[in-house]
Amino acid sequence: xxxxxxxxxxxxxxxxxxxxxxxxxxxxxxxxxxxxxxxxxxxxxxxxxxxxxxxxxxxxxxxxxxxxxxxxxxxxxxxxxxxxxxxxxxxxxxxxxxxxxxxxxxxxx
Ligand SMILES: [Zn+2]
Numbered sequence: 001x002x003x004x005x006x007x008x009x010x011x012x013x014x015x016x017x018x019x020x021x022x023x024x025x026x027x028x029x030x031x032x033x034x035x036x037x038x039x040x041x042x043x044x045x046x047x048x049x050x051x052x053x054x055x056x057x058x059x060x061x062x063x064x065x066x067x068x069x070x071x072x073x074x075x076x077x078x079x080x081x082x083x084x085x086x087x088x089x090x091x092x093x094x095x096x097x098x099x100x101x102x103x104x105x106x107x108x109x
Contacts, residue, residue, distance in 0.1 A: 006101065007044035008044075010026065010045065011052065028104060031097065032063055032080045033081075038061055064100060070092065071094070072086065076096065
């Protein structure tokens with residue numbers, strides 16, 4: 001239930017920074033290699049925000065693609081799924097980007 005933990009963390013962070021305002025929209029950046037299931041996250045976000053100042057807030061999610069650096073062949077390759085393999089077959093790779101999990105902005109009324 002990783003997504004539930006993410007949803008709770010978003011709720012806690014937003015609630016702590018928005019005082020008594022009602023939150024209408026939350027924008028997140030979640031890299032495609034983060035392993036977070038967006039559908040599941042949306043569901044969990046709806047659950048945890050029920051009855052809070054974030055109830056009904058729109059969840060806007062940016063999904064930057066992933067990039068790997070391969071230590072076997074030296075290439076940088078784009079990768080959008082969580083199986084971290086270079087096309088050359090090597091698993092000796094570093095994630096350059098795509099694991100972002102950031103709160104970008106919040107709209108309140
Ligand atoms: Zn490679």
